[in-house]
Amino acid sequence: MDIVYIEGMQVETVIGIYDWEREIKQTVCLDLQMGTDIRQAASTEDIDNCVSYQTVSERLISFIEESEFQLVETMAEEIAQIVLDEFEVRWVKLKLGKPGAVPAATDVGVIIERGERF
Numbered sequence: 723m724d725i726v727y728i729e730g731m732q733v734e735t736v737i738g739i740y741d742w743e744r745e746i747k748q749t750v751c752l753d754l755q756m757g758t759d760i761r762q763a764a765s766t767e768d769i770d771n772c773v774s775y776q777t778v779s780e781r782l783i784s785f786i787e788e789s790e791f792q793l794v795e796t797m798a799e800e801i802a803q804i805v806l807d808e809f810e811v812r813w814v815k816l817k818l819g820k821p822g823a824v825p826a827a828t829d830v831g832v833i834i835e836r837g838e839r840f
């Protein structure tokens with residue numbers, strides 16, 4: 723299994739369980755690993771044979787910007803499902819952080835793996 727990755731993506735969105743959080747935008751940070759097979763892309767040098775990190779990034783940025791989740795858990799599940807459903811990806815590992823949430827910590831959030839390694 724090969725991996726195409728996106729690291730350190732930062733997006734502003736409405737997220738949180740408290741009333742004050744529904745009134746502001748906060749930053750979420752994504753590190754995403756996508757399990758795929760890169761050999762056909764490598765041998766053809768054809769972008770259509772890739773999982774394009776640019777296309778995935780654009781899809782996720784617009785999804786996150788438009789979303790209004792309460793929990794990072796829900797956002798993480800939805801992101802993983804989009805990647806598995808819409809791209810040639812069979813396994814994902816996603817770290818989703820909300821770095822402003824706990825002042826004493828540099829980052830908090832969840833790490834999930836979905837799909838099957840191959």
Ligand SMILES: Nc1nc2c(c(=O)[nH]1)N=C([C@H](O)[C@@H](O)CO)CN2
Pocket residue numbers: 737738739740743792793794795820822823824
């Ligand atoms: N496991 C989680 N814990 C907490 C979440 C969350 O989404 N998942 N959210 C909050 C609040 O929204 C917090 O970020 C406000 O600072 C608290 N704990």
